[in-house]
Amino acid sequence: MHVNPFAVHRIADFGDLSVNPLSIEDTFRRIEQGITPLLQAGVRCACVGGDHSISLPILRAVAKKHGPVSLIQFDAHNDLWDEYFGSKYSHGTPFRRAFEEGLLHDDGVLQVGLRGQVYGEEDFDFARAHKVRMVTAEEFHKKGMSIVQRHLRSFRRKPVYVTLDIDVVDPAFAPGTGTPQVGGLTSVQMLELVRALRGLSIVGCDLVEVSPPFDTGEITSLLAANLLYELLCVL
Numbered sequence: 001m002h003v004n005p006f007a008v009h010r011i012a013d014f015g016d017l018s019v020n021p022l023s024i025e026d027t028f029r030r031i032e033q034g035i036t037p038l039l040q041a042g043v044r045c046a047c048v049g050g051d052h053s054i055s056l057p058i059l060r061a062v063a064k065k066h067g068p069v070s071l072i073q074f075d076a077h078n079d080l081w082d083e084y085f086g087s088k089y090s091h092g093t094p095f096r097r098a099f100e101e102g103l104l105h106d107d108g109v110l111q112v113g114l115r116g117q118v119y120g121e122e123d124f125d126f127a128r129a130h131k132v133r134m135v136t137a138e139e140f141h142k143k144g145m146s147i148v149q150r151h152l153r154s155f156r157r158k159p160v161y162v163t164l165d166i167d168v169v170d171p172a173f174a175p176g177t178g179t180p181q182v183g184g185l186t187s188v189q190m191l192e193l194v195r196a197l198r199g200l201s202i203v204g205c206d207l208v209e210v211s212p213p214f215d216t217g218e219i220t221s222l223l224a225a226n227l228l229y230e231l232l233c234v235l
Helices: 024-040 052-066 094-100 121-129 137-143 145-155 187-195 216-234
Strands: 045-048 069-074 104-114 133-136 159-165 201-208
Touching (some): 045 052, 052 201, 104 137, 104 145, 159 216
Parallel strands (some): 069 104, 104 133
């Protein structure tokens, strides 16, 4: 891409935000309060998780600055469940809560890389009701970048938040994650997908679900670091 993000932007590591291991609600409050002043100062945040639940408080802060936004989600799972083991707040529910809280636009969400088993056809009812666009891993393997690029055209000139769950990548390339799912994308395909975001009005992004204890040979961490760099290049 011939892009040096450090020559284009002023980039700094803001460090860690404190969390409360005994309260996910308080953790969300801390994340939202930690990011809000940065966004209000005009910073675009590239956040690193952590599990996918952190996207919800980040989107709450983003909405204070930009209002409801569109979302591009790279993920093996749609994370639109109503509950996960009885909890309304988990890594499986953030974008359902985001829709309910008015943080996301209907017909403004694209999910790429979905695959694997579900509990039933009703698992997609909420997504259909909110006009979520989906490109499954199987569709991407058959049709390639063209099917994603057609969807990306509708996101131009709109504020977009990008979230990348590392489990979108096949565990052969990214074993270090909590919910690995076979049949995923390769590291090369993931690089191409991130680079395809160039030209969008990206207001922030996150990369989540890397789990170092499960990471064979640190190949997941290596891929995640490179993908984070690529995200900086398209911001």
